[in-house]
Amino acid sequence: MSAIDWERVGAELDDFGCAVIPGLLTPGECAAYLASYANASLFRSRIVMERHGFGRGEYQYFAYPLPAPLARLRTALYPPLAQIGNRWQRALGQDERFPATHADYLARCHAAGQLRPTPLLLKYGALDYNCLHQDLYGELVFPLQVAVLLSRPGADFTGGEFVLTEQRPRMQSRAEVVPLEQGDAVVFPVHHRPVNGTRGVYRVNMRHGVSRIRSGNRYTLGVIFHDAA
Ligand SMILES: O=C(O)CCC(=O)C(=O)O
């Protein structure tokens, strides 16, 4: 965690709308998260994506208390992301500021009736995919989130690329495909981000998803910082 170059992460988020943190988790940590998918007692709910028109595949939301390593990871990732989020708030002329610690942000969520944990594990098999979406779960939205690839591309699965789209006002949309290795994390905006244009700062709408898995199984850990209503 201490080795992460947050300057670079912030700059790439500004320039491209996403940034990769290589090797955020070790192969051993990835394997442990992946294995925990089978432990139903760790989760508050399981979603079969096809039933909701979300795509194909499934995911489970962790229950509170989160597994200790996950709680530590989310707490540690939050402060530098809150700084980037606050910089974006200023750029967009928004008044809301994110507190310095995740505990204080969660207290805000809880006061607003957003009480349920949102970190999740996603599981995809051959032909599965995740439609472009935004992880909004109530009024309070922390502007950045993180997804960690737990499986090995090329070995455990093929296809299944992480995809982001950026919808610019009155302009054509732009796509980014984010290559990830096992343990790499991608940081990306939950719903929008500021972009510097010739006539000042404007706001672009962001969505993320996963292209079709061609073969094998692909698992992801999703870290979202706001709780759900
Ligand atoms: O499986 C992925 O890479 C996407 C996960 C996702 O949608 C999320 O973490 O919110």
Ligand SMILES: [Fe+2]
């Ligand atoms: Fe998502």
